[in-house]
Amino acid sequence: MLKNTGDYRWALAELAQRQKTSKGAPAYxxxxxxxxxxxxxxxxxxxxxTPNQVTGISALCTFSAIAIIVLLRPTWWQGILVAGLLVLGYALDSADGQLARLQNSGSAAGEWLDHVVDAIKTAMLHLAVLVSFYRFTDLDERWYAVAICFQIVATVQFFAMILTDQLRRLNQGTRTHFLKGEGRSSALYSLAVVPTDFGLMCLVLGLMFLQPVFLALYLLLLVANVGFIILALRKWYREVRSFG
Known part of the structure; x- marks a missing residue:
């Protein structure tokens, strides 16, 4: 039974005790x-x-940003709008799970909805960048291949990460995410894997109007993510194989 219903400060303090483990989490x-x-x-x-309502608001912010990338020519104000909506959507994506833990209302249906929204976002984001390249720039067509490669890497990474997490929880006999104190990663590791963080991508996509800067960062992030997924797939496979 929740206490102090409607109290923001109580909820904030209670949530601080119910955070997910930092293990594997990038810095952003x-x-x-x-x-x-x-x-x-x-x-x-x-x-x-409710957590599902927060998920819905998160999806609205994120998909609005993706639509803006597709429909509007990159400008400084478009960049601010895109980055702002993506950052807010990503924060709300974290908030829905935290709210569920606070209310003790977590459910398989809620987790399913959260993952489906994330899957749609993952499947659309770099395709939106590709469409923007085609509509609003005269870039060499090799940059189209960069966006397509990023789309493939992001999709594989998302699916493999979610599947590994589900199998890990199944093996350890738990339905919930591990909480704070149940394993952690160093600050150095979090910084090292920050190129894989969706939050960093949110900020970089706000720089599409600065084409040379954006292209350099976008290519560097792709290279970093390719390197990460090659190492991570090997590690995750060995871990899952140990489950028997």
Missing amino acids: SRYINRPMGRRLAAMAYKMGL
């Missing part, structure tokens, strides 16, 4: 997105929202 997610999500979750709790 660990130090920026989760604290933002915690505050949004406390606000949603005070407003009486």
Whole structure:
């Protein structure tokens, strides 16, 4: 039974004790997105929202940003709008799970909805960049291949990460995500894997109007993500194989 219903400060303090483990979390997610999500979750709790409603608001922000990338020519104000909506959507994506833990209302249906929204986002984001390249630039067509490769890498990474997490929980006999204190990664590791963080991509996509800067960062992130997925797939396969 929840106490102090509607109290923002109580909810914020309670959420601080119910955070997911930092193990494997990149720096943006660990130090920026989760604290933002915690505050949004406390606000949603005070407003009486459900986790699924927060997921819906997150999806609205994220898909609006993707539509703007496709429909509007990159400009400084378009970049601010895209980055702002993506950052807010990502923070709300963290908030829905935190709110569910606070309300003790987590469910298989809620997790399913959250993952489906994430899957749609993952399947669309770099295709939107590809369409923007085609509509609004005269870039060499090899840059189209960069966006397509990024789309493939992002999709494989998302699916493999979610599947590994599900199998890991099944093997350890738990239906919930591991909480704070149940394993952690060093700050150095979090910084090392920050190129794989969706939060960083949110900020980089806001720079599409600065084409040379964006292209350089976009290509570097692709190379980093390819390197990460090659190493991660090997590690995850060995881990899953040990389950028997």
